[in-house]
Amino acid sequence: MAALSHVLEHRAVQYRRTFRSSVFSSFLSPVLFLTAMGLGLGGYVDRSGGAALGGLTYLQFLAPGLLAATVMQAAAFEATFPIIGGLNWQRTFHAMYATPLSPRDIALGNLVWMAIRLAMIATVFTVVIIAFGAAHSPLVVLGIPVAVLTGMAFGAPIAAYSATQRTPNKFNVIFRFGITPLFLFSGTFFPIESLPGFLQPVAWLSPLWHGVDLTRGLVLGTLGQNPVAMLAHVIVLTTIVAVSTWAAVRTIERRLVRG
Amino acid sequence: MSENPSTSLIHARGLTKRFGDFTAVDAIDFDVAPAEAFGFLGPNGAGKTSTMRMIGSVSPITDGTLTVLGLDPRINGPQIRARLGVVPQQDTLDTELTVRENLVLYGRYFGLSREECGRRADELLDFAQLTERQNDEVEPLSGGMKRRLTIARALINEPELLLLDEPTTGLDPQARHLLWDRLYRLKQRGVTLVLTTHYMDEAEQLCDRLVVMDKAKIVAEGSPRQLIERYSTKEVTELRFPADVQDSLDGKLDGLAERIERLADRVLLYADDGEAVAVAAHERGLKPETVLVRRSTLEDVFLRLTGRSLIE
Numbered sequence: 001m002a003a004l005s006h007v008l009e010h011r012a013v014q015y016r017r018t019f020r021s022s023v024f025s026s027f028l029s030p031v032l033f034l035t036a037m038g039l040g041l042g043g044y045v046d047r048s049g050g051a052a053l054g055g056l057t058y059l060q061f062l063a064p065g066l067l068a069a070t071v072m073q074a075a076a077f078e079a080t081f082p083i084i085g086g087l088n089w090q091r092t093f094h095a096m097y098a099t100p101l102s103p104r105d106i107a108l109g110n111l112v113w114m115a116i117r118l119a120m121i122a123t124v125f126t127v128v129i130i131a132f133g134a135a136h137s138p139l140v141v142l143g144i145p146v147a148v149l150t151g152m153a154f155g156a157p158i159a160a161y162s163a164t165q166r167t168p169n170k171f172n173v174i175f176r177f178g179i180t181p182l183f184l185f186s187g188t189f190f191p192i193e194s195l196p197g198f199l200q201p202v203a204w205l206s207p208l209w210h211g212v213d214l215t216r217g218l219v220l221g222t223l224g225q226n227p228v229a230m231l232a233h234v235i236v237l238t239t240i241v242a243v244s245t246w247a248a249v250r251t252i253e254r255r256l257v258r259g
Numbered sequence: 260m261s262e263n264p265s266t267s268l269i270h271a272r273g274l275t276k277r278f279g280d281f282t283a284v285d286a287i288d289f290d291v292a293p294a295e296a297f298g299f300l301g302p303n304g305a306g307k308t309s310t311m312r313m314i315g316s317v318s319p320i321t322d323g324t325l326t327v328l329g330l331d332p333r334i335n336g337p338q339i340r341a342r343l344g345v346v347p348q349q350d351t352l353d354t355e356l357t358v359r360e361n362l363v364l365y366g367r368y369f370g371l372s373r374e375e376c377g378r379r380a381d382e383l384l385d386f387a388q389l390t391e392r393q394n395d396e397v398e399p400l401s402g403g404m405k406r407r408l409t410i411a412r413a414l415i416n417e418p419e420l421l422l423l424d425e426p427t428t429g430l431d432p433q434a435r436h437l438l439w440d441r442l443y444r445l446k447q448r449g450v451t452l453v454l455t456t457h458y459m460d461e462a463e464q465l466c467d468r469l470v471v472m473d474k475a476k477i478v479a480e481g482s483p484r485q486l487i488e489r490y491s492t493k494e495v496t497e498l499r500f501p502a503d504v505q506d507s508l509d510g511k512l513d514g515l516a517e518r519i520e521r522l523a524d525r526v527l528l529y530a531d532d533g534e535a536v537a538v539a540a541h542e543r544g545l546k547p548e549t550v551l552v553r554r555s556t557l558e559d560v561f562l563r564l565t566g567r568s569l570i571e
Contacts, residue, residue: 006367013364014355095351097317099368099416100337257319259312 003101007109008116010096015117026124029070034132037189038062052191056220063134064143064219065188067125068211071147074121075155076179078114080171083162086110087255094256103253107159111245114155115148122147129219137221146218150211153237154179157244163251182208210236268293268420268451269314273323276309283309285475286323291420296452300462300557301472302569307455308348310472311424314453315345328419341369344413348424350405352397352412359384359393362412369416379415386441387411403434410441421445423454427461439464457569459557471557473565483557490563491555492517494533498540498547499525508545515539520562529559 015022042058053061086093096106122144129135129143158174165171185195186208192200203209210233217223217230269291276284284306291297299307312318313325316332316339325332327339352361359380366376384390387407392400400408406426413421426442427435442465446452456462462469463483471479471486479486496516500508505526512519516528516536530536533552540547561569 002370003368006364009367010353010364013360014353017355090354091347091349091351092353094317094347095353095365095412096368098315098340098343098345098347098351098413099365100341100370101368102337257317259308259318 003105004109008113011113026121030125030128033066034063059132059134060220063129064216065212067122067143068147068150068215069183069188069208070125071118071122071151072154072208073179075118075151076158078117079155079158080162083159084165084168087163088166097256103256104249107249107252111156111159111248115152118148118151119144135219139218139221142218143215146214149237153207153240156241156248160244160248160251163255182206187212207237207240267291268328270326274320274325275322276313277321282475287477289470291453294449294451296446296465296467298462298466298469299455299472300469302457305472306475307472308424311422311455315343315422316340342419344418344421346409346413346423346426350409352405352408354397357394357396358389358408361397361408362415365412366415383411383414403430403437406430406438420451425455459569462557471561471564478564486557486560487555491559492529493531493555495553495555495559496528496533496536497525497551499549500547511545
């Protein structure tokens with residue numbers, strides 16, 4: 001574990017350089033989104049009555065989903081460029097491998113750092129949710145670990161894939177055909193019940209939907225209404241993270257050994 | 260040279276590396292003794308880097324035996340790497356960090372305390388002549404400075420063995436000489452150096468002993484001087500003719516030297532007395548554009564052994 005903490009130390013010193021601008025943009029993004037979509041668009045939505053959203057204002061409905069979705073986007077970014085850079089551009093992972101560190105230490109250290117970064121983003125976002133008055137339960141703070149779990153359900157598999165790539169050419173495909181559609185259609189902006197019937201099962205396959213539904217339950221304090229579904233969400237997300245973390249360790253190791 | 264694995268820092272027998280059907284290193288044998296500067300000389304693609312990566316315990320051997328510092332890389336990789344310094348062919352510096360941070364954070368990977376890393380970083384910055392640039396970012400540094408920083412970083416754990424893969428490739432002559440000077444100082448301090456190069460002048464400057472590699476095999480072994488004595492003559496006479504004349508030289512040079520090599524742009528005549536060869540050629544009525552008499556180098560050894568030049 002000492003080796004892993006040294007990877008974290010390294011990443012933290014790197015991060016210190018961009019800390020201010022990073023925290024600022026972590027604040028700015030939810031403020032802009034919640035103002036435009038939550039208050040602006042939400043004003044129109046709420047005028048048509050809140051029945052479709054189960055009595056919630058649109059802002060209350062949107063905020064938790066947007067938390068999970070934003071963390072997912074950040075995870076996709078953290079799992080692509082930093083990984084391919086460490087293996088192919090700056091080759092810092094190879095430098096680490098020339099020390100007593102094992103490929104496993106290197107892979108896990110970077111994934112744990114990714115989780116820490118996501119936790120920072122989720123924390124800032126949660127503060128903004130509270131400031132907008134969109135939280136209705138003290139359980140809102142549990143939205144942070146759930147958002148991180150959701151993010152890692154994307155970050156770990158994407159990192160496993162990134163380690164097999166020598167150029168970023170295919171990353172656009174991930175963002176355009178993976179991250180963006182999921183961002184829009186996983187119950188973030190409207191309940192998936194509004195989707196055409198045949199598309200609803202597709203939404204269930206989206207890890208983001210599990211994360212959005214779970215985060216919403218926590219932030220709004222409605223968790224107790226359907227405990228079995230909530231537990232299922234946790235199991236699905238945890239399984240994805242566990243399996244893909246193992247896969248990321250394998251692909252990063254293969255790449256490091258090959259040179 | 261030590262043949263005994265217990266006193267060799269590196270001991271290899273039948274060492275082989277295959278990638279699928281491709282054999283990168285084909286059953287090579289060598290030993291490196293403590294405090295020696297040992298070189299792998301050969302053209303690109305000869306298997307030098309694959310050999311270095313196996314010694315560096317980051318690439319598993321396919322066949323044969325290899326011990327590094329008396330340990331087996333397959334079992335003791337982390338323990339071996341803890342005692343090695345590695346200067347890879349491509350810089351792996353962290354360009355998001357300053358010069359100093361690159362040293363300190365790297366030391367942490369070897370389990371050194373922050374204070375110890377800081378103390379060693381100061382010494383190494385001085386050694387690498389980078390003290391004034393210590394708080395600068397890495398990216399604007401020149402190629403030579405980056406190489407010196409990479410070497411300094413490789414020394415942060417006070418390694419017993421320093422592996423350098425093509426340490427001066429891509430540097431200008433001044434930067435190369437500065438780097439050679441630093442490596443020579445390390446050698447004088449008793450650090451064992453193992454390096455690969457395709458520059459014969461680098462091998463002659465730095466190596467006590469070297470092996471010549473070609474097409475995944477070792478084709479010769481010895482000190483630079485021994486290799487030159489064994490595979491070449493004392494002197495070489497280089498004759499350069501106009502292209503059409505060179506093509507019609509058939510037989511006219513026969514008997515002038517012990518051995519004659521015809522390259523695309525010149526003819527090399529190998530003999531112990533180069534001046535005498537030049538005079539004899541002149542007496543035969545040959546009129547080369549330029550005549551150069553020089554001492555034999557490792558380049559001549561390589562040409563003799565493989566029929567090709569080192570840099571193609």
